[in-house]
Amino acid sequence: MRRGAVYSSAMSGRTDSARAITVTVTFFADLRRFLPRGADGPQRYTLSGNATIADLLAVVGIKPDADVTAAVDGDLADRETALHDGADVMLLSPMEGGAAAAGEATLSTEGGGDAMERFGYWNKILHVNLTDRSTRIEEPGDAFFRRYAGGRGLIAHYLLKYVPKGADPLGPDNILVIAPGVITGAPVPGAGRHSVGAKSPLTGGFGESESGGYWGAELKRAGWDAIVFHGVSPTPVYLWINEGQVEFRDASRLWGKITGEVEELILAELGDKLIRIAQIGPAGENLVRYACIANELNEVAGRTGMGAVMGSKRLKAIAVRGKTPVKIADQRGLLAMAKWVSGTMDEKHRAFHEFGTGAAMQGKSLEGGMPVLNYRLGAADTIGKVDAIAVRDEVRVRMGACYACSVRCKKVVHIEEREEAARAAAENIYKGRAKVAFDPLGRYSVDPRYGGPEYESLAALGVNLGLDDLIAICKSNEMCNYLAMDTVSLGCTLAWAMECFEKGILTLEDTGGVPLRFHDADGVIKLVEMIAYRRGIGDLLAEGSQRAAQRLGRGSEAFLTTVKGMEMAMHDPRHMPVMRASYLLAPTGGDHMRQTSNRNGLRNQIGLCHFLAYEDDQSLQILKTVTGWDITPEEMVTTAHRGLTLARLFNLREGMSRADDRLPARFSDPLPKHAGLTREQQDKIVTDYYVEQGWDANTGVPTAETIRALELEADAVHAR
Numbered sequence: 001m002r003r004g005a006v007y008s009s010a011m012s013g014r015t016d017s018a019r020a021i022t023v024t025v026t027f028f029a030d031l032r033r034f035l036p037r038g039a040d041g042p043q044r045y046t047l048s049g050n051a052t053i054a055d056l057l058a059v060v061g062i063k064p065d066a067d068v069t070a071a072v073d074g075d076l077a078d079r080e081t082a083l084h085d086g087a088d089v090m091l092l093s094p095m096e097g098g099a100a101a102a103g104e105a106t107l108s109t110e111g112g113g114d115a116m117e118r119f120g121y122w123n124k125i126l127h128v129n130l131t132d133r134s135t136r137i138e139e140p141g142d143a144f145f146r147r148y149a150g151g152r153g154l155i156a157h158y159l160l161k162y163v164p165k166g167a168d169p170l171g172p173d174n175i176l177v178i179a180p181g182v183i184t185g186a187p188v189p190g191a192g193r194h195s196v197g198a199k200s201p202l203t204g205g206f207g208e209s210e211s212g213g214y215w216g217a218e219l220k221r222a223g224w225d226a227i228v229f230h231g232v233s234p235t236p237v238y239l240w241i242n243e244g245q246v247e248f249r250d251a252s253r254l255w256g257k258i259t260g261e262v263e264e265l266i267l268a269e270l271g272d273k274l275i276r277i278a279q280i281g282p283a284g285e286n287l288v289r290y291a292c293i294a295n296e297l298n299e300v301a302g303r304t305g306m307g308a309v310m311g312s313k314r315l316k317a318i319a320v321r322g323k324t325p326v327k328i329a330d331q332r333g334l335l336a337m338a339k340w341v342s343g344t345m346d347e348k349h350r351a352f353h354e355f356g357t358g359a360a361m362q363g364k365s366l367e368g369g370m371p372v373l374n375y376r377l378g379a380a381d382t383i384g385k386v387d388a389i390a391v392r393d394e395v396r397v398r399m400g401a402c403y404a405c406s407v408r409c410k411k412v413v414h415i416e417e418r419e420e421a422a423r424a425a426a427e428n429i430y431k432g433r434a435k436v437a438f439d440p441l442g443r444y445s446v447d448p449r450y451g452g453p454e455y456e457s458l459a460a461l462g463v464n465l466g467l468d469d470l471i472a473i474c475k476s477n478e479m480c481n482y483l484a485m486d487t488v489s490l491g492c493t494l495a496w497a498m499e500c501f502e503k504g505i506l507t508l509e510d511t512g513g514v515p516l517r518f519h520d521a522d523g524v525i526k527l528v529e530m531i532a533y534r535r536g537i538g539d540l541l542a543e544g545s546q547r548a549a550q551r552l553g554r555g556s557e558a559f560l561t562t563v564k565g566m567e568m569a570m571h572d573p574r575h576m577p578v579m580r581a582s583y584l585l586a587p588t589g590g591d592h593m594r595q596t597s598n599r600n601g602l603r604n605q606i607g608l609c610h611f612l613a614y615e616d617d618q619s620l621q622i623l624k625t626v627t628g629w630d631i632t633p634e635e636m637v638t639t640a641h642r643g644l645t646l647a648r649l650f651n652l653r654e655g656m657s658r659a660d661d662r663l664p665a666r667f668s669d670p671l672p673k674h675a676g677l678t679r680e681q682q683d684k685i686v687t688d689y690y691v692e693q694g695w696d697a698n699t700g701v702p703t704a705e706t707i708r709a710l711e712l713e714a715d716a717v718h719a720r
């Protein structure tokens, strides 16, 4: 473990004669801004012998009344708690992940007697009818949460129950479910996830996407386990959830605005800058089939078009404020897990902390597995100009974090159009601690509120389009965040269109005179906007590549990189065997998150980030310490299995079959360094997985025994 320098301080108002003590302090999430400059990891402070937490905060520079939770040796501590030599102190901000501090209230649940036994979740699901603007609270009980946990399990349960077979994904019968997990909001790194689900307008099947940041944790802290939106609002609306209070608010003046403007307007209207907002952008309003839902401007539930569903409901935003800490069954055990993450930063998360995603792009290119020019080449000479190392060196001003996470893997990019503006920003905003980039061509600025490009965006909006212009890539990534569109589906749709254009299948006549060329960075910027507003050729491309190919015909289907209608992420299955099952069998289509595995399937449902290096037994430990459930590894696997089986039932009901568990033709072609994937190879992976899941080996229909074993009989009734 890396240790920082020793810092000494005289304690005001304390007895100087007391023997000095040394304590070790770990800072979590945004409290890391109090770290001494250049320092990282746990820090040691020397204090007077009778120092308390309040004294320590004063030394660190945190105001005594700040909303900060402290723990000493794993136990919660208040301001007057005395410190001792060798004490291990953790400082967490409740807003960013703090545990219940002594004296803080917790939400009481109806039913009284068993409320004290319930941890991690509140047993409160909010149903919102947008058509008549009514709400109701469902209290489904403890068995429900143990069965579905959250995320995919809960979403699939409600989709089967409420969405009629064959419903239009953009019509009033679809629902939109926002589902954190049972650990979301607990003060442990990675517990800031929530999922969004609906019938997908992109695939016509099970739609779902995860997001990080703070919004999901804020919803839990407001006392809600999930929200289910029904119907369609007659006029634009946003929902304001202030703890237990739920209010519909007019969003007419927000409609048409980009996400940053909407956030400013809502925060001003509600008068509390700590409110967290999830929202759609113009792309969602215009029903772009891969529109996303953004929270805190830089986190997105990106995949499967959830923003279009929200737009179809005329729901512009969901603003949430929650001040009630999630109740934890075993605070001490959970804090130990949090400490494990910060204490093993060097061994487990250092590279991720330094670069986030995308540091290995050069290696991937050398191995011939990088998606380049619509997945045709596997390598690009210019890769070093656009990878995460280049991002750090050229355009990054800092790393950001999600709720409660000490890993801080999120890139934040700031670019100004002009050198003088960049210099002024470096001085005024960052006080000389960061260099602000400028565009030597004077074209683009990039607002740091929108974060920075992750690997998927660097690849989908960059190398797969033949681009090595890092500033333009950061700009299109920023635009995707303020217009709220999925960078992967957008990038792949453009790559498909560019290949069609290259081969003369799409012509200037088709595109209204707009060239669709690889290597054209400025052209991509224009197209991003045209798609979000469905202008000209943007209207066709807003449908996603598969629908566009069906409309265009002329053999353009040969260049698709979609599975079940969703564009594949930036991990070539010819190069990465581990991705093959994910793409073939993920219920959402071309998904690279390996949701088909028990590990990731479970994390999705409980609300735990996939990037944390927890072993499975540690994930189980987190689940136990938060909920108090006496859960076994087998039950954990069953929970993941249940979620995937429910999603499978939904897809089958909506007309999908084994024929949809197949990679597009492009991946039968070889890459220079990797063979293409044969039909037989794919069939074997699919059959093996069906058998492993207890689904029929030929059709992939879950067997009656599996339905019984997973206790899904009631859900299966809705699957017919």
Ligand code: SF4
Pocket (backbone or CB within 6 Å): 189, 190, 191, 192, 212, 213, 400, 401, 402, 403, 405, 406, 407, 408, 409, 410, 609, 610, 611, 612
């Ligand atoms: S590892 Fe990164 S993505 Fe995951 S919770 Fe931490 S900061 Fe967020």
